[in-house]
Amino acid sequence: xxxxxxHALHVLKxxxxxxxxxxxxxxxxxxxxxxALSAYEIKDLIDRAGEPVDTVSVYRxxxxxxxxxxxxxxxxTGKVRKCQLEDESDCRREEHNHCHHLLICRQCSGxxxxxxxxxxxxxxxxxxxxxxxxxxxxxxxxxxxxxxQVG
Amino acid sequence: xxxxxxHALHVLKxxxxxxxxxxxxxxxxxxxxxxALSAYEIKDLIDRAGEPVDTVSVYRxxxxxxxxxxxxxxxxTGKVRKCQLEDESDCRREEHNHCHHLLICRQCSGxxxxxxxxxxxxxxxxxxxxxxxxxxxxxxxxxxxxxxQVG
DNA sequence: TTCACTGCAAACCTTTTGCAATTCT
DNA sequence: AGAATTGCAAAAGGTTTGCAGTGAA
Numbered sequence: 127x128x129x130x131x132x133h134a135l136h137v138l139k140x141x142x143x144x145x146x147x148x149x150x151x152x153x154x155x156x157x158x159x160x161x162a163l164s165a166y167e168i169k170d171l172i173d174r175a176g177e178p179v180d181t182v183s184v185y186r187x188x189x190x191x192x193x194x195x196x197x198x199x200x201x202x203t204g205k206v207r208k209c210q211l212e213d214e215s216d217c218r219r220e221e222h223n224h225c226h227h228l229l230i231c232r233q234c235s236g237x238x239x240x241x242x243x244x245x246x247x248x249x250x251x252x253x254x255x256x257x258x259x260x261x262x263x264x265x266x267x268x269x270x271x272x273x274x275q276v277g
Numbered sequence: 278x279x280x281x282x283x284h285a286l287h288v289l290k291x292x293x294x295x296x297x298x299x300x301x302x303x304x305x306x307x308x309x310x311x312x313a314l315s316a317y318e319i320k321d322l323i324d325r326a327g328e329p330v331d332t333v334s335v336y337r338x339x340x341x342x343x344x345x346x347x348x349x350x351x352x353x354t355g356k357v358r359k360c361q362l363e364d365e366s367d368c369r370r371e372e373h374n375h376c377h378h379l380l381i382c383r384q385c386s387g388x389x390x391x392x393x394x395x396x397x398x399x400x401x402x403x404x405x406x407x408x409x410x411x412x413x414x415x416x417x418x419x420x421x422x423x424x425x426q427v428g
Numbered sequence: 429t430t431c432a433c434t435g436c437a438a439a440c441c442t443t444t445t446g447c448a449a450t451t452c453t
Numbered sequence: 454a455g456a457a458t459t460g461c462a463a464a465a466g467g468t469t470t471g472c473a474g475t476g477a478a
Contacts, residue, residue: 148459180461182444182460232412247395268412299434333436336468
């Protein structure tokens with residue numbers, strides 16, 4: 127069980143990106159975050175920890191991380207969140223890293239990620255009824271997470 | 278078969294909103310649009326038609342229309358689009374006006390809207406596997422619309 | 429006539445760009 | 454050393470706010 131942080135650093139190193147202080151700090155913040163964060167929120171968290179980073183750098187780092195599929199964006203807010211490490215075994219190959227379904231709690235703003243939802247039927251329905259050739263989709267659920275459900 | 282424009286004006290009048298020139302113009306633009314538009318794009322289209330409207334007014338009008346469920350936003354871009362008039366007969370009551378599924382064409386940027394996709398199974402799967410109580414969702418499909426499919 | 433609504437000015441927040449200085453490897 | 458990356462300054466873009474003036478009902 128590798129941590130997200132270790133995984134991300136490994137991916138970046140592997141692809142010849144430099145492991146700089148700002149990059150490490152952003153990844154540490156993302157690693158610890160339980161909800162999605164904006165570029166500014168990430169910058170603030172880093173600054174508060176003592177060694178400030180420029181906002182522009184945060185933007186550029188997030189861009190890099192997104193290109194390497196280490197984070198993805200919540201459509202509704204534009205905030206980012208680390209990509210969960212996938213359990214290869216129970217994910218169909220074709221949907222790979224690109225099919226994330228988010229569970230966004232309206233109480234605590236926490237975000238969970240679900241892979242492997244079976245969307246085949248729905249996609250088929252769209253293709254049949256609308257004659258639209260689907261090659262990707264984004265799906266976000268809103269509601270209450272386990273902790274915020276009362277009773 | 279009422280037009281979107283007539284429908285929207287009726288709803289607003291009914292709820293004691295004033296039918297002003299800027300509101301009429303924004304609704305006309307939305308009525309004719311075949312893809313989603315940003316506030317700026319709407320302002321530009323109106324300006325080009327001869328009688329300019331202030332950007333701030335466009336923002337406020339869009340806010341009003343959104344509150345009254347006459348437009349909704351495409352999550353990915355933040356642009357807005359008229360809500361399609363629903364065919365009451367084949368839509369389950371509970372999902373009513375709030376369950377839109379968008380088909381976004383990556384070729385022509387056109388947007389279609391689909392109601393009545395059967396998401397029950399997927400929602401059930403989420404609730405069961407993640408213990409998350411779903412009360413809403415947003416779903417956007419990306420791909421090729423009928424016209425842009427070759428062959 | 430009255431009050432909702434608009435237009436204008438200005439502020440605010442977010443994101444992007446160019447370039448010189450820094451720092452990983 | 455050399456190239457990638459950062460920080461700074463500045464601009465660009467999008468959105469919001471306050472207030473006085475306008476116009477729909």
